[in-house]
Amino acid sequence: MNSIVCVKQTVDLQQIRIRKETREPIMENVPLTIGDIDKNAVEAAVRLKESGGGKVTLVSAGSEDLEETIKEGLAMGADEAVLVVDRKLDGAESFVVATVLAKAIAKVGEYGLILLGEGSADNYSGQVGPRLAELLDLPLVAFARSIEVAGGKLKAVRNMDDCLEAVECDLPAVVTVLSEINEARIPAVTQILKAGRKPKEVLAPADLGADLAALDQKVQTLANIAPLQERKQIMFKEDADTAVAKLLSALQADGAVGRY
Amino acid sequence: MGQILIFSENDNTGFELVGKGLEIGSATGAAVAAAVFGTDVADRANEYLNRGVKKVYIPGAGKEALETFDAAAYAEALAQITAKAEATLVMMGCTRRGKELAGRLAEKLGAGCVNDVNGVRLEDGRIVYSRYALGGMTVCSQTVVAPVAVVSVMPATFEQAPKVMPGGDCVAVDFSIKPVRVRLVERQAKTTESVDIAEAKTLVCVGMGLGGVEKVALAEELAKALGGEVGGSKPVITDQKWLPEARMIGLSGKKCKPQLTVCLGVSGQVQFMVGIREAKTIVAVNTDENATIFQYADYGIVGDLNEVAPKLAALLK
Numbered sequence: 001m002n003s004i005v006c007v008k009q010t011v012d013l014q015q016i017r018i019r020k021e022t023r024e025p026i027m028e029n030v031p032l033t034i035g036d037i038d039k040n041a042v043e044a045a046v047r048l049k050e051s052g053g054g055k056v057t058l059v060s061a062g063s064e065d066l067e068e069t070i071k072e073g074l075a076m077g078a079d080e081a082v083l084v085v086d087r088k089l090d091g092a093e094s095f096v097v098a099t100v101l102a103k104a105i106a107k108v109g110e111y112g113l114i115l116l117g118e119g120s121a122d123n124y125s126g127q128v129g130p131r132l133a134e135l136l137d138l139p140l141v142a143f144a145r146s147i148e149v150a151g152g153k154l155k156a157v158r159n160m161d162d163c164l165e166a167v168e169c170d171l172p173a174v175v176t177v178l179s180e181i182n183e184a185r186i187p188a189v190t191q192i193l194k195a196g197r198k199p200k201e202v203l204a205p206a207d208l209g210a211d212l213a214a215l216d217q218k219v220q221t222l223a224n225i226a227p228l229q230e231r232k233q234i235m236f237k238e239d240a241d242t243a244v245a246k247l248l249s250a251l252q253a254d255g256a257v258g259r260y
Numbered sequence: 261m262g263q264i265l266i267f268s269e270n271d272n273t274g275f276e277l278v279g280k281g282l283e284i285g286s287a288t289g290a291a292v293a294a295a296v297f298g299t300d301v302a303d304r305a306n307e308y309l310n311r312g313v314k315k316v317y318i319p320g321a322g323k324e325a326l327e328t329f330d331a332a333a334y335a336e337a338l339a340q341i342t343a344k345a346e347a348t349l350v351m352m353g354c355t356r357r358g359k360e361l362a363g364r365l366a367e368k369l370g371a372g373c374v375n376d377v378n379g380v381r382l383e384d385g386r387i388v389y390s391r392y393a394l395g396g397m398t399v400c401s402q403t404v405v406a407p408v409a410v411v412s413v414m415p416a417t418f419e420q421a422p423k424v425m426p427g428g429d430c431v432a433v434d435f436s437i438k439p440v441r442v443r444l445v446e447r448q449a450k451t452t453e454s455v456d457i458a459e460a461k462t463l464v465c466v467g468m469g470l471g472g473v474e475k476v477a478l479a480e481e482l483a484k485a486l487g488g489e490v491g492g493s494k495p496v497i498t499d500q501k502w503l504p505e506a507r508m509i510g511l512s513g514k515k516c517k518p519q520l521t522v523c524l525g526v527s528g529q530v531q532f533m534v535g536i537r538e539a540k541t542i543v544a545v546n547t548d549e550n551a552t553i554f555q556y557a558d559y560g561i562v563g564d565l566n567e568v569a570p571k572l573a574a575l576l577k
C-alpha cells in the first residue's frame with residue numbers, strides 16, 4: 001500500500017527570539033525544519049512500508065526553501081516528494097494549504113493512507129487534516145496512537161479526552177497521529193546524503209490549477225505578541241544545602257510558602 | 261450577524277459556551293441555539309433550555325449515524341443544523357472530538373475556523389478570538405472574515421451559563437447522512453483522576469530529568485511537604501507514562517495558575533512553559549546551568565534534583 005504524508009515546513013521554535021520593545025517574535029533568519037509531530041507521521045508511514053511494502057510520498061506546500069527542508073523527511077525513508085512552492089504559501093491559512101494539498105494529492109496516483117501530524121509545530125491548529133478529509137471526501141481518524149493496515153482496512157486506536165477508541169475504516173483514509181504513536185528515527189548521515197537524490201516534483205500552484213489570489217481570506221490575524229514575562233531570575237549556585245536554605249528563605253520572604 | 265449555534269459532546273463545556281454565546285448575543289442581537297447528539301438527548305436538551313438557549317436541535321430520522329463519532333457524519337449533521345438555525349457562528353468545545361470536527365465542518369461550510377480559542381471579545385463590532393501560537397510563545401488575536409465562523413474553545417475558558425426559567429423549544433431534525441465510515445470496535449474509558457492540577461495552589465512539575473518512574477515518589481514527597489500536587493511534562497507522561505495523562509502540563513495539557521511551582525528536571529521549552537506561565541512564583545532545579553527554564557524562573561538552583569528535592573522537603577518539615 002502506498003502512503004502520502006503531508007508535512008509542514010516551520011520555523012525552528014527553539015531559535016525564535018522575542019523583540020523586547022514590541023514583544024513580537026523575530027522570524028527573520030530562523031532555521032526551517034519539519035514539525036516534530038509531522039516526523040511521527042513520516043515514521044508511521046515508513047514503518048507501514050517496511051512491513052507491508054508500497055511507497056511513501058511526502059506532499060508539502062511552502063516557500064522555496066522547501067526543497068532543502070524536505071530532505072530530512074526523505075532521509076527518514078520516504079521515497080519521493082511532491083512540493084508546491086510559492087512564497088505566499090509560507091504561513092498561509094489552513095484552508096488555503098488544504099486546498100493546495102488536495103490538488104497536489106490528486107497528482108500522486110493511488111494511495112491507501114494520507115497521514116499528518118495532529119497539529120503543526122508552530123500553530124498546532126490541527127485544521128489541515130480534517131479539511132483535507134472533507135475536500136477529498138475521505139473518512140478521517142484523528143489523534144491516532146496506533147495504526148495497522150490489514151485486508152484493505154485501517155485499524156487504529158484514537159486517544160480521545162476521556163477514552164481510547166479502537167476504530168476501523170476502509171481505505172483510502174486520512175489519519176492524524178499523536179506524537180505518542182512512535183519515536184521518529186534520526187536519519188544517518190548516509191541517508192541524508194542519499195535523500196538529495198530522491199525524486200522531487202516541484203510545482204507552482206498554477207501547475208495544479210490553483211489560483212492563490214482567488215482564494216478569499218477567511219481568518220485575519222490582528223496581532224501576535226508574547227505575553228509580558230517578568231521573572232526575578234535569581235540563581236543559587238552554591239552547594240545543595242546552602243542553595244536550598246537560601247531558596248526557602250527567599251520563598252518565605254515572598255510569602256510563597258508559609259513560615260515554619 | 262446571524263445566530264449562534266453551540267455544540268459540544270461534553271455538556272459542561274457546552275454550558276460554558278452557552279454562557280459566552282448569550283453574552284455575545286445580548287450585544288449583537290444574535291439568538292443562541294444548541295445541538296445535542298448521542299444518548300439521553302431529550303434530558304440533555306432540557307439542560308440547555310434551562311440555561312437560556314432558545315432552540316435545541318436533536319437528531320430525528322437518521323440519528324443512527326450519530327451514535328458513535330464519525331467526524332464526516334457529525335459535520336454533515338451540524339452543517340444541516342447550521343443552515344436551519346441560520347447560524348453564522350458555530351462555537352464548539354475544543355475537546356479532541358471538537359477539534360477533529362471543527363476543521364471538517366468549516367471546510368463543508370466554506371467557513372473560517374479558529375481552534376484552541378482561550379479568549380473571545382467584542383472589539384469594534386467584530387468578534388476577536390485569542391489563541392496561543394508558536395508553540396505557546398505568543399498569543400495570537402484573530403477574527404473571522406468569512407461569512408461563517410467555526411471556532412473551538414478550550415474547556416474551562418468561560419463560566420457555565422446559570423440556570424434560568426426555560427423558555428425555548430426542542431426541535432428534532434431529520435437528517436439525510438451518508439453511512440458512517442469510521443466504525444467503533446471498542447471503547448475503553450480512561451480512569452479519571454479526582455484531582456484537577458489546574459486548580460492546585462502549589463505544583464511540583466517533573467521533567468525527563470527525573471530519570472525513572474521510581475523517582476516519582478521524590479516529587480510526591482516534596483509536593484506533600486508543600487501541600488501541592490505533582491504534574492509532568494509531556495514526554496514524562498506520553499512517552500514514559502510515569503504519571504497519568506490528566507497531570508500533563510503545557511500546550512497539549514493543563515494550563516495552571518498556581519501560587520508556587522517547583523520544576524524538577526524540566527528543560528523549559530515553550531510548549532511546557534505555556535502551562536505554568538501564569539504561576540505567581542516559578543522555581544527551577546536543573547543540573548544544566550544553561551537550561552532555558554532558568555530564563556523563565558524566579559529562583560533557580562543549579563543542581564541534581566535527587567539531592568535538592570529531598571533537602572527542600574526536609575527543610576519544609
Ligand SMILES: Cc1cc2nc3c(=O)[nH]c(=O)nc-3n(C[C@H](O)[C@H](O)[C@H](O)COP(=O)(O)OP(=O)(O)OC[C@H]3O[C@@H](n4cnc5c(N)ncnc54)[C@H](O)[C@@H]3O)c2cc1C
Binds near residue numbers: 524
Ligand atoms: C505541538 C507540540 C506540543 C507539545 N506540547 C507539550 C506539552 O503540552 N507539554 C510539554 O511538557 N511538552 C510539550 N511538547 C514537547 C516539548 O517541546 C518538549 O519536548 C518537552 O517539554 C521537554 O520535556 P522535558 O523538559 O521534561 O525534557 P527535556 O527537554 O529532555 O529536559 C530534561 C531536563 O532535565 C535536566 N536534568 C537531567 N538530569 C537532571 C537531574 N538529575 N537533576 C536536575 N535536572 C536534570 C536536563 O538538564 C534537562 O534540562 C510539545 C511539543 C510539540 C511539538
